[in-house]
Amino acid sequence: MKRNINSNGYIFLYSTVLVVVVAVLLTATALWLQPYQQRNKENEKRMMILAAAGADDNDAISFVDSELPYYLVNDSITVLPMQGNGLWGPIWGYLALASDSKTVVGASFGHKSETPGLGGEITTTKFQSQFAGKRVVENGSQVPIEFDAITGATKTSNGVREMINHTTQLYLPYLKKR
DSSP: OOOOOOOOOHHHHHHHHHHHHHHHHHHHHHHHOOOHHHHHHHHHHHHHHHHHHHHOOOEEEEEEOSSSOOOEETEEEEEEEEEEEEESSSSEEEEEOOOOOOOOOEEEEEESSTTTTGGGGSSSSHHHHTTTOOOETTTTOOOOOOOOOTOHHHHHHHHHHHHHHHHHHHHHHHHOOO
16 A cells, blocks of 8 residues: 555654654753763863963862852962853853952953853953952952943943952951951
8 A cells, every 4th residue: 555645644643753753862962961061061160260360270279168158279369159140141250369368360250141242241351351450358348349341231241240249248258357
């Protein structure tokens, strides 16, 4: 018996089989790639911490799991993790402080979906380099951080400012002790 490949039943069966096969292949691929994706996320995090600290791949990073967790690079540079909101989604970063815990050594930022050329500029060296040398604590009090905002990306720039100021406020008791 010859099949009618133009019938509705045949087209429906063919489409269903094709969708199931593609779904199984995509699921298997996603599961197979998960460990690699996780490793890449951890490497990206490590690279951002080292970039904020101005360190290289040979430097040691220690995670300090306290009430407010932070990182130590070579036991002298304190790196604070930060999270905030940009225009289109979350932004995050790391603020590296010198051994005095008051002076910024560097900063590193990332984003999920900021506009390239506007809010996405927070990931550039030009933007990040302006934080080095800024003071976040003076005479035991927090100093609001000031920097040149990105033209056309006011919401993202304000998000970075709020993220840094909120983080330094949270860590102020720790920073005053050092």
